[in-house]
Amino acid sequence: MAFENQYIQQRIEKANQLKELGINPYANNSDRNTTIAKFMNVNSDIGTLEDKRDENRHYIVAGRIKLFRLMGKASFLKIEDESGLLQIYVARDNLPEGFYNTIFKKNIEVGDIIEVGGYPFVTNKGELTLHVSDLKILTKAISPLPEKFHGVTDKEIRYRQRYLDLIMNAEVRKTFHTRSRVISLTRRFFEDKGFLEVETPMMHPIAGGANAKPFVTLHNALGVERYLRIAPELYLKRLIVGGFEAVFEINRNFRNEGMDATHNPEFTSIEFYWAYKTYKDLIVITKEYFEYLFDHLELPTLLPYGDLEVDFSKFTEIPLVESLSVIGNVPEAIVNDKEKIIAYLKEKHIDVNASMNLGQLQGELFDEYVEGKLINPTFITHYPVEISPLARRNDENPELTDRFELFIAGREIANAFSELNDPVDQLERFEGQMQAKESGGDDEAHEMDEDFVIALSYGMAPTAGQGIGIDRLVMLLTNEHSIRDVLLFPAMKPQTQETKPEEEE
RNA sequence: GUCUUGUUAGCUCAGCUGGUAGAGCACGUCACUUUUAAUGAUGUGGCCGUUGGUUCGAAUCCAACACAGGACACCA
Numbered sequence: 001m002a003f004e005n006q007y008i009q010q011r012i013e014k015a016n017q018l019k020e021l022g023i024n025p026y027a028n029n030s031d032r033n034t035t036i037a038k039f040m041n042v043n044s045d046i047g048t049l050e051d052k053r054d055e056n057r058h059y060i061v062a063g064r065i066k067l068f069r070l071m072g073k074a075s076f077l078k079i080e081d082e083s084g085l086l087q088i089y090v091a092r093d094n095l096p097e098g099f100y101n102t103i104f105k106k107n108i109e110v111g112d113i114i115e116v117g118g119y120p121f122v123t124n125k126g127e128l129t130l131h132v133s134d135l136k137i138l139t140k141a142i143s144p145l146p147e148k149f150h151g152v153t154d155k156e157i158r159y160r161q162r163y164l165d166l167i168m169n170a171e172v173r174k175t176f177h178t179r180s181r182v183i184s185l186t187r188r189f190f191e192d193k194g195f196l197e198v199e200t201p202m203m204h205p206i207a208g209g210a211n212a213k214p215f216v217t218l219h220n221a222l223g224v225e226r227y228l229r230i231a232p233e234l235y236l237k238r239l240i241v242g243g244f245e246a247v248f249e250i251n252r253n254f255r256n257e258g259m260d261a262t263h264n265p266e267f268t269s270i271e272f273y274w275a276y277k278t279y280k281d282l283i284v285i286t287k288e289y290f291e292y293l294f295d296h297l298e299l300p301t302l303l304p305y306g307d308l309e310v311d312f313s314k315f316t317e318i319p320l321v322e323s324l325s326v327i328g329n330v331p332e333a334i335v336n337d338k339e340k341i342i343a344y345l346k347e348k349h350i351d352v353n354a355s356m357n358l359g360q361l362q363g364e365l366f367d368e369y370v371e372g373k374l375i376n377p378t379f380i381t382h383y384p385v386e387i388s389p390l391a392r393r394n395d396e397n398p399e400l401t402d403r404f405e406l407f408i409a410g411r412e413i414a415n416a417f418s419e420l421n422d423p424v425d426q427l428e429r430f431e432g433q434m435q436a437k438e439s440g441g442d443d444e445a446h447e448m449d450e451d452f453v454i455a456l457s458y459g460m461a462p463t464a465g466q467g468i469g470i471d472r473l474v475m476l477l478t479n480e481h482s483i484r485d486v487l488l489f490p491a492m493k494p495q496t497q498e499t500k501p502e503e504e505e
Numbered sequence: 506g507u508c509u510u511g512u513u514a515g516c517u518c519a520g521c522u523g524g525u526a527g528a529g530c531a532c533g534u535c536a537c538u539u540u541u542a543a544u545g546a547u548g549u550g551g552c553c554g555u556u557g558g559u560u561c562g563a564a565u566c567c568a569a570c571a572c573a574g575g576a577c578a579c580c581a
Contacts, residue, residue: 005515006515006532006549006550007515007531007532007550008515010532010533011532067541067542067543069540069541069542069543069544070537070543071537071538071539071540071543071544072536072537072538073537073538074537074538074539074540075538075540076539076540076541076543078541087540087541089538089539089540091538091539092538093538109531109532110531123539123540123541124539124540125539125540125541127539127540127541129539143515144515144516144531144532145515145516145531146515146516146517146530146531147515147516147517147529147530147531147542148516148530148531148542149516149517149529149530149542150516150517150518150529150530150542151516151517152516152517153516153517154512154516154517154573155573155574156512156572156573156574157516159573160573168516210580210581211580212580212581213580231581253581255580255581257579257580257581258506258578258579258580260575260576260577260579260580261575261576262580262581263579263580263581267581269581411581412581413581415581467581469581471581472581482574492572492573493571493572493573494572495571495572
C-alpha cells in the first residue's frame with residue numbers, strides 16, 4: 001500500500017491532530033501579498049537601519065519549509081517559494097497563546113507549505129529575516145523530504161519523481177526556466193520575422209519527413225493504423241504549396257528507436273519553411289537566431305560545454321566532401337571514389353555494407369572522422385543527394401544538394417535545405433528510397449508519400465526549410481550532457497510491480 | 506541491441522577473505538528565545554532490488570531476471 005511507511009503514518013497522524021484542533025491542513029486559500037524575491041529586494045535596506053528592523057512594514061509570504069531549527073521557545077526556519085529562499089523567525093511570545101507549543105512545535109515540520117506574516121529584521125549574524133506574528137499551514141506534506149544537506153542525487157528518483165528533484169535542486173529549476181525561455185524566445189524570433197505558427201497532425205497515415213522507425217497506433221473508428229509523426233516536414237511544405245510563405249511549428253516528434261544521453265523517444269523540434277528563400281538565407285537567419293538567443297539569455301559568446309569551450313562568434317561553413325579531408329584528414333584522393341572509400345574503411349576496421357552508394361559512404365566518413373571535431377558552430381554544406389531525399393539539387397552539381405547541417409560541440413543541432421519542389425524528381429527520390437528499403441540495405445529509408453508528390457505537382461514556390469532540435473540546443477545552452485536533464489519527464493521503463501493476481505488463472 | 510558498473514533505513518552512504526545490519530541527516534521524547542547542515546541527551550526505524558543456487562550458515566559467493574548510470578551500435 002502507498003502510505004504504510006512509518007514516517008508517513010506519523011505525518012498523517014499530525015494532519016489528523018490539526019483537523020481535531022479545527023485547523024484544515026489543506027487550506028483553501030492564501031493571503032500571500034508578496035514573493036520571497038520581492039521581500040528580499042524591498043527590504044534590502046533593513047540592515048542599515050538603527051534597530052536593524054522596521055515593525056511598521058508587514059508582509060505575508062508563503063512557501064515550503066526546507067529547514068527547521070527549533071531552539072526551545074524560538075525557532076528559525078527557511079521557507080522557499082519559486083522566487084527564492086527566506087529565513088523566518090518564529091518565537092512563542094509573538095504568536096497567539098498556546099499556538100507555538102501545541103500546533104507549531106508538534107504538527108508543523110519540514111516539507112509543509114505555510115504562510116507567515118510579520119515584519120523584516122536583520123539577525124545578529126546579518127541575515128534578512130521575517131519576524132513572524134502570524135503563521136498558517138496551507139498544505140501538510142505527509143511524505144518526508146530527502147535529506148537536507150545531500151538532497152536527492154539518485155538519478156532514478158530524480159527522473160521518476162521529478163517533483164522531488166525540483167523541490168530539492170534549485171539548479172534543476174533553473175535549467176527548466178532556461179528551457180522555457182528558449183522556446184518562448186524562439187517563438188518570438190520567428191513571429192517577429194513574419195512567420196506564422198501552425199499546427200500539423202501528430203498522427204500520420206504515412207510516417208514521412210525523416211528516416212526513422214515510427215510508433216504505431218490504431219484508430220478504432222476508421223479501423224486504420226496511424227503513425228506518431230517522426231517529422232512535420234511534409235505537412236508544412238503542403239502549407240507552402242497552399243500559399244503560406246513563412247510557417248513554423250514547435251512541437252514533439254516521436255521516433256521508435258534507442259534511448260541514450262542524446263535520444264529520447266519523444267523530442268521537441270522547431271521546423272520552419274520560408275518561401276522565395278534558399279539555404280543561404282537560412283545560414284543568415286540561423287546566425288541571427290543564435291545571436292538573438294545569446295542576447296536575451298545573457299550568455300557569453302565563449303560558452304563552456306563540459307571540457308569544451310564553444311565560440312559562438314565563430315560560425316564557419318565548409319562543404320561536406322571538403323570537410324572529409326580538411327577536417328577529417330581522410331586522403332583527398334579517395335573521397336569521391338566508392339571503391340576506395342570501402343577499402344579505406346575496411347582498413348580502419350569499420351564495417352560497411354558493400355551495397356552502399358557513394359553519398360552514403362561519404363556520410364559514413366563524415367560521421368566517423370569529422371562530426372566529433374566540429375566544436376565551434378560549423379555549417380556543413382552540399383550533402384550528397386543520396387542521403388538527402390527531400391532536398392533540392394545543386395545547380396552546378398546535381399549529385400549534391402543545397403543543404404546544410406549545423407554542428408556545435410560535436411553534435412548536429414540543425415538540418416536545413418532548399419526544398420526539392422520538382423514533383424517528378426521527388427517521386428523518383430521516393431522510389432529510390434523504396435528500393436533501398438526493399439534491397440534490405442536501409443530499413444529506415446523514407447516512405448513513399450504519393451499525396452505529398454501530388455501536392456508538389458500543383459507547384460511549390462522555391463522554398464528553404466530548417467529543423468532545429470530544441471532539446472539538444474537547450475543542453476548546449478545549459479551545459480547539460482544528458483537529454484534527460486533537459487526533459488521534465490524523460491522516458492523511463494516501467495518499474496515492475498508485483499504480478500497481478502487476476503492474471504494467474 | 507552489446508559491454509560495463511550499481512541497487513543496503515524516508516534521503517546520503519559504510520558494511521574486508523561468508524557467521525544473520527551500521528553511521529549521518531530525518532523522525533519520536535527531553536533541554537534550549539538570534540540559529541546558519543544549530544547544539545546536547547536519548548530512542549524508534551531494514552523482504553540488504555527479485556527469484557533460484559552453493560553452504561551448517563548469504564547483504565557478502567554464483568546464476569538468471571528487473572530497474573538505473575556509463576560506454577559502444579543506430580539515430581536527431
